[in-house]
Amino acid sequence: MGSVGLGRRDGSSVTMEVHVRPGDAQRTLRAEVLAGLCGERKPRELSPRWLYDERGSQLFEEITRLPEYYPTRCEREILLAHAGDMARASGADTLIELGSGSSEKTRLLLDALRETGRLMRFVPFDVSEAFLRQSAEAVASEYPELHVHAVVGDFGRHLGRLPRGGRRLVAFLGGTxxxxxxPERARFYAELAAGLSPGDGLLLGTDLLKCRKRLFAAYNDRAGVTALFNRNVLNVLNRELGADFNPEAFEHLAPFDEENEWVEMQLISTRPQTVLLRALERYVNFAEGEVLRTEVSCKFRVEQVEAELAAAGLHLVERWTDAAGDFALSLARKR
Incomplete structure (x- = not known):
């Protein structure tokens, strides 16, 4: 793995650092399907990362515009009102964004940090090299004074590869x-904190616990877009593993799990069926009513967020919510 610097005519610079090898995604998918679908695990389970192929990403963009789906609007409301406060409180000269580096919320943070007069560097971090190259170039064109250091990596494996130096603010937004x-959150916080220097910060987006009817509506929309989004993961398995899933033979449901306080995205087999995974030379049998879990979306209490961050050595500086109190952005700092 390595990095390459790309000089631009407008004087801005882009550095690309790649830590994902060709074939990594396919190897990971095979391993996860063997464990989550072909093993003894119940319910059967896939990582939510496989929901976001090109078609899945398009469908998710549609979801964010649905009247029932509030998180994107709430986070944007907070950023519009408080991005300047976040920039000043962070004291950062470097913004690191885990996930998409092309959205409006990225620009809101970059603009606010630029207003402080300290902003020098932007580090977008994403698993897709093609997407990241495009978005890094776009940011560099809009902010010619900024050094853009893009990192192609998986935040489950490569948080330790984030570029060092300066005073950094890591943004992990969207409620992801x-x-x-x-247990996965605890490992994530611990690994992230281990790579931060004293004074570095984390800006974390969390969806807050709320009325169960609203939660159900947000993930079971009347237009059926979330159902299409969820079933599309079966198309991904068909394409990548030569499987023969019939997406219409699975029903979408996303109930709220009171014990775990998360929304659970499910695909429920509507009949007994056997699916062939050609690339793995395996068959998977589904009973009628059997659940395949494709995502959990944990909902948080503000004191829970603070406690989990503190356990990793990240101490809350300030918290902002939208007017309705549906979503929170928390700024924490490593001491």
Whole structure:
């Protein structure tokens, strides 16, 4: 793995650092399907990362615009109102964003940090090299004074490869932290904190616990877009593993699990069926009513977020919510 610097005519610079090898995604998918679908695990389970192929990403963009789906609007409301406060409180000269580096919320943070007069570097971090190259170039064109240091990596494996130096603010937005179950979250926080220097910060987006009817509506929309999004993962398995899933033979449901306080995205087999995974030379039998879990989305209490961060040595500086109190952005700092 290595890095390459790309000079630009406008004077800005882009560095690409790649830690994902060709074939990594395919190897990971095979390993996860063997463990989650072909093993003894119940319910059968896939990582939510496989929901986001090109079609899945398009469907998710549609979801964010649905009237029932509040998180994207709430986070944007917070950033519009408080990005300047976040920039000043962080004291950062470097913004690191885990996930997409092309969205409006990235620009809101970059603009706010630029207003402080300290911003020098932007580090977008994503698993897709093609997407990251495109988005890094776009940011560099819009912010010619900025050094863009893009890192192609998996935040489950490569957090230790984040570029060092300066005073860094790591943004992990969109409520994506909720896709990690408690043990996975603890490992994530610990690994991230281990790579931070004293004074570095984390800006974390979390969806807060709320009325169960609203939660159900957000993940079971009347237009059926979330159902299409969920079933699309079966198309991914068909394409990547030569499987013969019939997506229409699975029903989408996303109930709230009171014990774990998470929304659980499920695909439920509507009849007894056997699926062939040609690339793995395996068959998988589904009973009628059997569940395949494709995602969990944890919902948080504010005191829970603070405690989990503190356990990793990240201490809360400030917290902001939207007017309705549906979503929170928390700024924590390593001492």
């Amino acid at each position: 932290i909720g896709n990690l179950k408690p």
